[in-house]
Amino acid sequence: MSASAPVAQGDARALRVLLVSTFAFLICFAIWMMFGVTGIPIRQELGLSASEFGLLTATPVLTGAIFRLPLGIWTDRFGGRPVMTLLLLICTVPVWLVSYATQLWQLLLLGLALGLVGASFSVGTPYVARFFPQERRGFAMGVFGAGTAGAAINMFVAPVLVAQYGWQSVPKVYAVALLATAVLFWILSAPDTAAPGRSVPLRQQLAVLRDRRVWKYCQYYSIVFGGFTALSVWMPQYYVNEYGLSIAQAALLAACFSLPGGGLRALGGWLSDRFGAHSVTWWVLWAAWISLFLLSYPQTDFTVQTVRGPATFHLGLPAWLATGLLFVLGIAFACGMASTFKYIGDDFPANMGIVSGIVGLAGGLGGFLLPVLFGIALDWVGVNSSCFMLLYGITWVSLILLYITEVRRTPVLHAAPAAAVAAPAERRAGRQVS
Numbered sequence: 258m259s260a261s262a263p264v265a266q267g268d269a270r271a272l273r274v275l276l277v278s279t280f281a282f283l284i285c286f287a288i289w290m291m292f293g294v295t296g297i298p299i300r301q302e303l304g305l306s307a308s309e310f311g312l313l314t315a316t317p318v319l320t321g322a323i324f325r326l327p328l329g330i331w332t333d334r335f336g337g338r339p340v341m342t343l344l345l346l347i348c349t350v351p352v353w354l355v356s357y358a359t360q361l362w363q364l365l366l367l368g369l370a371l372g373l374v375g376a377s378f379s380v381g382t383p384y385v386a387r388f389f390p391q392e393r394r395g396f397a398m399g400v401f402g403a404g405t406a407g408a409a410i411n412m413f414v415a416p417v418l419v420a421q422y423g424w425q426s427v428p429k430v431y432a433v434a435l436l437a438t439a440v441l442f443w444i445l446s447a448p449d450t451a452a453p454g455r456s457v458p459l460r461q462q463l464a465v466l467r468d469r470r471v472w473k474y475c476q477y478y479s480i481v482f483g484g485f486t487a488l489s490v491w492m493p494q495y496y497v498n499e500y501g502l503s504i505a506q507a508a509l510l511a512a513c514f515s516l517p518g519g520g521l522r523a524l525g526g527w528l529s530d531r532f533g534a535h536s537v538t539w540w541v542l543w544a545a546w547i548s549l550f551l552l553s554y555p556q557t558d559f560t561v562q563t564v565r566g567p568a569t570f571h572l573g574l575p576a577w578l579a580t581g582l583l584f585v586l587g588i589a590f591a592c593g594m595a596s597t598f599k600y601i602g603d604d605f606p607a608n609m610g611i612v613s614g615i616v617g618l619a620g621g622l623g624g625f626l627l628p629v630l631f632g633i634a635l636d637w638v639g640v641n642s643s644c645f646m647l648l649y650g651i652t653w654v655s656l657i658l659l660y661i662t663e664v665r666r667t668p669v670l671h672a673a674p675a676a677a678v679a680a681p682a683e684r685r686a687g688r689q690v691s
Contacts, residue, residue: 311632321375322621329614337384399526483623525595
């Protein structure tokens with residue numbers, strides 16, 4: 258009885274840390290995606306082009322991406338509890354000030370400042386992982402990653418606030434929520450006693466970046482997380498322009514992508530524990546590729562000369578079918594995000610902060626660049642589905658690279674017991690670049 262008591266207490270503490278960290282990340286992600294909804298009335302108010310709108314929505318993602326690496330390093334040195342709390346408190350100020358911005362340059366500067374909340378992922382990932390054994394780490398990180406469902410929360414909350422009180426009310430409400438979250442996190446979280454600490458030199462921490470597996474995981478994550486982030490901020494205006502919906506209707510349908518993309522990340526963690534990270538990543542990319550291929554087809558009217566005269570036909574995805582495909586795409590991205598961090602947890606348990614930071618940086622940069630490219634493509638081509646065309650091509654390249662580097666060497670069709678899951682990691686370690 259006495260021996261089991263510390264174990265039960267440890268499990269309870271790990272669960273409490275997991276839940277409060279997931280909640281903090283949920284709030285941060287909702288704020289990170291704020292311009293996906295508020296950007297629509299801002300675009301109308303300031304007369305922004307599609308490229309300028311893409312830049313506005315992508316600016317917070319850039320800062321969140323850049324600071325993922327240093328925050329991951331600081332988490333390894335100082336622990337996740339103080340770093341996360343300080344991050345939440347600092348970001349409250351720029352979020353509040355957004356409500357007073359009246360010009361694009363002001364919004365861009367404040368977007369860069371509030372984008373720091375997106376770096377919370379690289380704080381929470383190593384922090385949570387250290388409270389769980391390796392065999393449960395994939396599921397734990399999947400639960401924490403479910404905080405990306407904050408994008409869907411933003412889709413539900415922001416349109417209501419915009420409709421009732423104007424877009425300026427959204428950042429004020431979010432700032433208050435962020436401050437309350439900081440207090441709650443500090444009270445309920447626990448010290449990160451397993452963090453490597455100050456004794457590990459920065460050069461020694463950075464040495465892990467010589468391992469080519471790190472850069473391979475960056476490539477995976479830039480697709481699944483970068484694509485998820487980019488589409489989360491882009492989909493509301495896509496529905497408005499493509500189907501003529503209101504902001505509230507568009508945000509509701511866009512949530513059908515964002516909600517499974519975040520909420521089912523725990524499923525991806527469980528699948529990665531069960532079948533191995535490699536198998537899940539491979540099939541995720543195939544599911545995404547097929548969905549994006551169908552979503553890419555534009556609304557088309559064409560005329561056929563028949564024996565009875567010209568006949569005109571319309572071919573295009575109705576809103577309900579596009580939403581169904583986006584739902585599938587969201588599930589695929591959720592599983593892919595979890596499988597990538599299952600790779601990291603298995604291969605780099607002692608360097609999770611810096612590795613998750615650099616991989617998160619790659620994903621965040623993808624999330625920054627893609628909305629900008631979506632806007633440029635829309636201005637250039639004039640087709641709303643051009644965003645899916647671009648992402649389809651990038652996913653196709655990723656499939657080819659994954660096949661060349663992994664699939665020809667590793668089976669992907671069977672469940673992976675512990676020894677089988679460990680084998681690919683050992684083979685990858687043998688190919689490590691020193």
